[in-house]
Structure formats: structure tokens, C-alpha cells
Amino acid sequence: MSMFCFQCEQRGKYKGADGTLLDGCTVCGVCGKKEDTANLQDEVISSLIELSKTKPNDETTLKIIEGLFTTITNANFDNESLKTMIKNPKYDMNKIWQGNEDVRSLKSLILFGLKGMAAYAHLSFMKVYLLWKKIYQQMNLLLLF
């Protein structure tokens, strides 16, 4: 299996090598996400898990929101921009994916929920930014009297 993503309702169903039905995208995403992008997105998340261990401040919170948002379905398939978000240290995601299935389920639920929250937060920031941008542009115009 070259990738595994099961974060959205579009996910595919595939038969694994042992005949087990896998509920997730394992070759490429139904959404179009490729294997290399999926794995880079996992690395982004692993960086964010480590970042979340530091004392929170505005900068880290924004990085976490941006990073979570960028991994939601269809938000960002640009590998170069994903690479800029990957920092060391990185959390070993196998601790989740290879671990106890109840813990894995709970952590996945939390992670996907946080991604959803980040999407709304990101959208709100953009709305506020665009609103204030319009206001500031008007200020600039007023200064041209």
C-alpha cells in the first residue's frame, strides 16, 4: 500500500493483499490526491503534532490552523508548498496507524474534527482579512485627497 487516507466520505474501498476490505484510498485518492501528496500531508500532520507540544502562541496557533486546513480534501495538492510546512522534529505516525485500534479510531476522530475546525477558522480569517483589506484600501484612497 503506497498511501492510506480515509478522512472523507469520498474514500474508496479496496481489497487488501490478504482479501481484507480497506475502507480508504490506498492507491490514489478518489479526490485526485496522489500518493506523494498524501504522504507529504501525513508529514505535515506529524510536524504539527510535535509543534503542538510547544507552548502555544499566535504564531504556532496560526501554523497549526494553516497546516490542518491544507490537508483537508481538495485544499492543497501542491507538493512544494506542503514541503515548506514540514519541520523537524516529526511525530512517528506509525504510533497511531500501527497502534491499538480503539486508540487509533479515537485519535483519527480527533484529528479529522480538528481539520474541520481549522477549515472554518481559515475561512473566517480570510473573510475578516478580505473585509479589512477593503476598509484599508478605502483608507488609502482617502489619503489620496
Ligand code: SF4
Ligand atoms: S481526502 Fe481524498 S484521498 Fe483522502 S479519503 Fe478523501 S477522497 Fe480519499
